[in-house]
Amino acid sequence: AQKVTQAQTEISVVEKEDVTLDCVYETRDTTYYLFWYKQPPSGELVFLIRRNSFDEQNEISGRYSWNFQKSTSSFNFTITASQVVDSAVYFCALSEAGAGNNRKLIWGLGTSLAVNP
């Protein structure tokens, strides 16, 4: 069965600190996709990244970076030099590449990040 675990329910940091949000997933498929979404206080879910299971290269986008490790089934998200605008709930999600229902997105419960000035 597919499952996404975000063990950190809430994280609070001070501005300019680095912070890592953990994501651990379970799947029996060899081909799958991992995602991160951001939901700021305004409520609209924003897509951040999609990674397929064959691409273990780490990704960096500005202050955001993602570390994908198949050996530990983890897809962690790091924000460097955090800012108040990074305060949001961050969701990790998994989609298998099989047919039909397996392609629905399995969501983690989210990690609420508060960046304090």
Add this chain to the structure above:
Amino acid sequence: EAGVAQSPRYKIIEKRQSVAFWCNPISGHATLYWYQQILGQGPKLLIQFQNNGVVDDSQLPKDRFSAERLKGVDSTLKIQPAKLEDSAVYLCASSLSLSYEQYFGPGTRLTVT
């Protein structure tokens, strides 16, 4: 490029009334999703369309919820009759196809009193 449009943004109804939400996905996106998000929780998939066919509606309470996607573009989600526990934000999302990243609309906040 225009994003996912949803209306209304807010709706307040009494229990046992009916309500409908509308979604217009990003142009060219074959897959459309309706989610329910209760405060403090993650999104829960209600129904997923691929073009105008239903891919997954396993978590849709079919005794009161219905959805359609005519002509594979716009979609409507209806609740009839509403219950107090239906109070939530209803999110519409679209993607190029299955397993692609989903783009979300602003959501409709429903309050059932």
